[in-house]
Amino acid sequence: MALFRMPGETLFKKLWDAHVVHVEPDGTTLLYIDRHLVHEVTSPQAFEGLKLAHRTPRRADAAIAVPDHNVPTTDRSQGIADPVSRLQVETLDANCAEFGITEFKMDDIRQGIVHVIGPEEGLTLPGMTVVCGDSHTSTHGAFGALAFGIGTSEVEHVLATQCLWQKPSKTMLVKVEGQLGHGVTAKDIALAVIGEIGTAGGTGYALEFGGSAIRALTMEGRMTLCNMAIEAGARAGMVAVDQATIDYVEGRPYAPKGDAWDQAVAWWNTLHSDADAEFDRVVELDAAKIEPQVTWGTSPEMVATIGGCVPNPADASSEVKRHDWTRALEYMGLQAGTPIAEIPVDKVFIGSCTNSRIEDLREAASVAKGRKVAPNVKLAMVVPGSGLVKQQAEAEGLDRIFIEAGFEWREPGCSMCLAMNADRLEPGERCASTSNRNFEGRQGQGGRTHLVSPAMAAAAACAGHFVDVRKE
Amino acid sequence: MRKFSVLDGLVVPLDRANVDTDAIIPKQFLKSIKRAGFGPNLFDEWRYLDHGEPGKSNHDRPLNPDFVLNQPRYQGASVLLTRDNFGCGSSREHAPWALEDYGVLAIIAPSFADIFYNNCFKNGILPIVLDAAVVDRLFRECEANEGYALTVDLDKQTVTTPTGESIRFDVDAGRKHRLLNGLDDIGLTLLQADKIKAYEERRKQEAPWLFSGSQQ
Ligand code: SF4
Numbered sequence: 001m002a003l004f005r006m007p008g009e010t011l012f013k014k015l016w017d018a019h020v021v022h023v024e025p026d027g028t029t030l031l032y033i034d035r036h037l038v039h040e041v042t043s044p045q046a047f048e049g050l051k052l053a054h055r056t057p058r059r060a061d062a063a064i065a066v067p068d069h070n071v072p073t074t075d076r077s078q079g080i081a082d083p084v085s086r087l088q089v090e091t092l093d094a095n096c097a098e099f100g101i102t103e104f105k106m107d108d109i110r111q112g113i114v115h116v117i118g119p120e121e122g123l124t125l126p127g128m129t130v131v132c133g134d135s136h137t138s139t140h141g142a143f144g145a146l147a148f149g150i151g152t153s154e155v156e157h158v159l160a161t162q163c164l165w166q167k168p169s170k171t172m173l174v175k176v177e178g179q180l181g182h183g184v185t186a187k188d189i190a191l192a193v194i195g196e197i198g199t200a201g202g203t204g205y206a207l208e209f210g211g212s213a214i215r216a217l218t219m220e221g222r223m224t225l226c227n228m229a230i231e232a233g234a235r236a237g238m239v240a241v242d243q244a245t246i247d248y249v250e251g252r253p254y255a256p257k258g259d260a261w262d263q264a265v266a267w268w269n270t271l272h273s274d275a276d277a278e279f280d281r282v283v284e285l286d287a288a289k290i291e292p293q294v295t296w297g298t299s300p301e302m303v304a305t306i307g308g309c310v311p312n313p314a315d316a317s318s319e320v321k322r323h324d325w326t327r328a329l330e331y332m333g334l335q336a337g338t339p340i341a342e343i344p345v346d347k348v349f350i351g352s353c354t355n356s357r358i359e360d361l362r363e364a365a366s367v368a369k370g371r372k373v374a375p376n377v378k379l380a381m382v383v384p385g386s387g388l389v390k391q392q393a394e395a396e397g398l399d400r401i402f403i404e405a406g407f408e409w410r411e412p413g414c415s416m417c418l419a420m421n422a423d424r425l426e427p428g429e430r431c432a433s434t435s436n437r438n439f440e441g442r443q444g445q446g447g448r449t450h451l452v453s454p455a456m457a458a459a460a461a462c463a464g465h466f467v468d469v470r471k472e
Numbered sequence: 473m474r475k476f477s478v479l480d481g482l483v484v485p486l487d488r489a490n491v492d493t494d495a496i497i498p499k500q501f502l503k504s505i506k507r508a509g510f511g512p513n514l515f516d517e518w519r520y521l522d523h524g525e526p527g528k529s530n531h532d533r534p535l536n537p538d539f540v541l542n543q544p545r546y547q548g549a550s551v552l553l554t555r556d557n558f559g560c561g562s563s564r565e566h567a568p569w570a571l572e573d574y575g576v577l578a579i580i581a582p583s584f585a586d587i588f589y590n591n592c593f594k595n596g597i598l599p600i601v602l603d604a605a606v607v608d609r610l611f612r613e614c615e616a617n618e619g620y621a622l623t624v625d626l627d628k629q630t631v632t633t634p635t636g637e638s639i640r641f642d643v644d645a646g647r648k649h650r651l652l653n654g655l656d657d658i659g660l661t662l663l664q665a666d667k668i669k670a671y672e673e674r675r676k677q678e679a680p681w682l683f684s685g686s687q688q
Contacts, residue, residue, distance in 0.1 A: 021664065021667050021668055021671045022664050022667045024646060026644070026645050026646060028644070028646045030661065030664055030667070030668075032668070032671055032672075032675070034682050041502050041503075041564075042563065042564065042565070044505035044506075045505070045506070045507045045565075048505070048507070053658070055658070058668075061683075061685030062685070069502075070503065082503075084503040084504075084526055084527065085503055087503075087505065088503050088504075088505055091505050125681070125682075127679070128682070133563060133565075134562075134563055135561065135562050135563040135587055149563040149587055150563060150587070151563055151564070151565035151568075151587060151590065151591035151594065152507075152564075152565040152566075153565060153591065153594035153595070153657070154590075154594070156658065157657055157658055157661065160658045160661075160662070161658060161661045161662060161668065162668065162672075163661060163664075163668055165646070165657065165661070167644070199490060199557060199560060200490075200556060200557040200560070200583060200585070203557070203583060203584075203585065203586055204586065233557065233560065233585060233586070235586050235587060254684075256681035256684070260680055260681040260684070261681075263679075263680075263681070264679070264681050267679065299490050320489050320555060320556070321489075323487075323488075324488070324489055324490065327488075418494075418499050418562075419499065420499045420500065420502065420503065437492075437494070437561060437562075439492045439494045439495065439561060440494075440495060440517070441494060441495070441498060441517050442494055445498075445517055445523055
C-alpha cells in the first residue's frame with residue numbers, strides 16, 4: 001500500500017494531459033488542437049502565410065468558419081455595402097472554398113457569432129481543446145473544454161500543424177457558493193469577479209468556476225461567465241462537466257451519436273477537478289451578496305453595484321489607479337459621487353458573444369414586456385447571436401415583445417459590440433451594453449459604454465437611465 | 473521573421489496602465505487583409521484629432537500635440553516604456569504588427585496581457601517585464617532626460633541605462649532562441665510531424681468522435 005497519495009487533479013490538468021503531443025526539456029508543450037474556429041478578421045493573413053509557404057491545412061475537418069464581425073445586422077439581401085468589409089468576408093469565403101473548410105456563410109441560418117454557433121451546433125464539445133483567433137474563445141470552456149484565444153500567427157500554426165506550443169498555466173478556482181438573488185445573473189457574477197480580482201488578476205492563470213451557484217447556472221449562463229474570463233486577464237475559463245452540460249450537447253448536429261455518444265459521455269463524466277485537487281489560487285464569492293453590476297469606467301474592473309455611486313479618484317488605492325480613474329471619469333463624462341441609478345443612457349445594445357443567446361433574450365424580453373423604450377433613448381437594439389437563436393426567439397414571440405416596446409430587432413453578428421460594421425455610438429453617446437468591453441472607443445470613437453446584464457439593459461432602455469431590475 | 477539581438481533605442485514613455493489592443497490599433501483597420509502598413513495608424517485615436525479610416529491618407533491629418541508619440545523629442549523611438557497589463561483585450565495580432573511597422577522593437581512594462589505578450593514574439597518584438605518600481609524609475613529618468621535611450625541585449629537578458637546600470641530580465645529559453653535566430657515556429661513544429669501523427673492515431677482509437685469532422 002502506498003504511504004501517501006498524489007493530490008487529485010484539476011480539470012485543467014486533465015484537459016491538458018489529454019492533449020500533449022510532445023514536451024520540450026523546459027516544459028514547453030506541443031498541444032493538440034481538436035477544434036479551430038475561424039472568422040473573417042483574424043484569418044486572412046494566416047491563409048496568406050500558408051499559401052506563401054506552399055502549405056495546406058493539416059485537418060480542414062477540424063476547422064469551421066463563419067463571418068461575424070463585419071456582417072450587417074440590417075437587410076442583407078444587398079450584401080455588404082462597405083467595400084473593405086465586403087472584401088474581408090469574400091476573402092474568407094474564397095479561403096474556405098480553396099482549402100475545403102466548412103463555412104456558415106452570411107445567408108446560412110446557422111451563421112452567427114463564432115462563440116455562439118460553436119456550442120449551438122455541437123462543434124464545441126466537452127474535453128476538447130478549442131482555439132480561435134479571438135480572445136473570447138474562453139467562452140467554450142463552459143463545456144469543460146480547454147478553450148483560448150490566439151493571434152493570427154497561431155491561427156496559421158494551427159492550420160498547418162493542428163498543434164500549438166504552450167506552457168501550462170497556473171490554476172485559479174473561483175468558487176461561488178449560495179444562491180443568486182432574483183434578477184442577478186451570470187453577467188453580474190462575471191463583473192463582480194473582475195471587480196474583485198481586477199482585469200489582470202487572472203493573467204497567467206486558467207480559471208475554473210465552481211461552487212453551488214455555478215452548478216445552478218444554465219449552459220448559457222456558464223458561457224457568459226467563461227466569456228468574461230479574458231476580461232479578468234485569463235486566457236481560459238472553464239466549468240466542470242455535469243448533467244446540464246451533457247443535456248445541452250445531446251442531439252446537436254455535430255455531437256457524437258450512438259456508440260460514440262456513450263463512449264464520449266463516459267469520458268466527459270470524468271471532466272471535473274477532483275475533490276482534493278490543489279489550485280494555485282482560490283477566490284471565494286458569496287452568491288447571495290452579488291448585486292446587479294454596472295461598469296462606470298473604461299475597463300471592466302471599473303464596476304459598481306446598481307445601488308452604488310461613481311467613485312472618487314481620491315479614494316483609489318494607488319497613484320497609477322488614481323490617474324486611470326480620473327482619465328476614465330473624464331472620458332465617460334461622469335462626476336464622482338453620482339448615483340449609478342441617475343446616469344441616463346442614449347442607446348441600448350443587447351447582443352454580443354457574452355449575452356445574445358436565447359436565455360439572454362428571454363430575460364431581456366421579460367423586462368421589456370408591455371413597456372416602452374424611454375423617449376430619451378435614441379436607439380435600443382437587440383442583435384441575436386445566431387440565425388438559429390433569432391429563429392427560436394421569433395418562435396417564442398420575443399421579437400414582437402421587443403418591437404412593440406420600441407427596440408430594433410436585427411440580424412445576427414457582432415454588431416455594436418465592437419462597431420466594425422455600421423452599428424456604432426457617436427462621440428459622447430452613452431450606451432447600456434450587454435457586451436464585454438467598455439474600452440475607450442470600443443463601440444465607436446468617443447462612445448461611452450456601461451456593461452450590464454440583459455435584464456439590466458432592458459430595464460435601462462425602458463427607464464431611460466440605469467435602474468435596479470430587482471425593483472422593476 | 474526578423475532576428476533580435478541587441479537594440480540601442482530611444483525610449484518613448486506611455487504613462488498609462490491597461491492599454492488595450494483596441495487603443496493600439498482601432499477596429500476599423502482590422503478590415504485589412506494584409507499584414508503590413510499599420511504603423512501610421514498605431515494609437516490612431518490618441519495620435520490624431522480626427523477619425524482615421526483605412527485607405528485614408530494619414531499625412532495631412534491633424535496630430536494631437538499632447539500625445540507622447542507626437543512630441544519631437546520622441547521621434548524615432550524604438551523602445552516603448554509603459555505600465556501594467558499592456559496589450560489587454562482583443563487578441564488581434566494587428567497590434568504587434570502596428571507597433572513593429574511603426575518601429576517599436578522592445579516594450580518594457582511591469583506586466584503584459586498573455587495573448588499580446590505571446591503575439592509579440594511571433595513578430596520580432598521583445599516584451600520585457602521589469603519590476604514596477606524599476607519601471608517607475610525609468611519613467612522618471614526618461615522624462616527628465618531628452619534623448620534617453622536604453623540598450624536591450626536579448627542574449628545577455630539585460631537592459632542597460634545611459635549611466636551604465638544593467639538591469640536583468642527573464643525570458644523563456646525557447647522564445648529567446650527563436651527570437652535570437654528569427655526562426656519560424658511552423659517549420660520547427662513540423663519537425664515533430666511523426667509525434668503529431670502518432671498522437672492522432674492514438675486519439676482516433678480513444679476518442680473517434682473528435683475525428684468525425686465538421687464536414688457532414
Ligand atoms: S461579439 Fe464582440 S467580443 Fe464577441 S466575438 Fe464579436 S466582437 Fe468579439
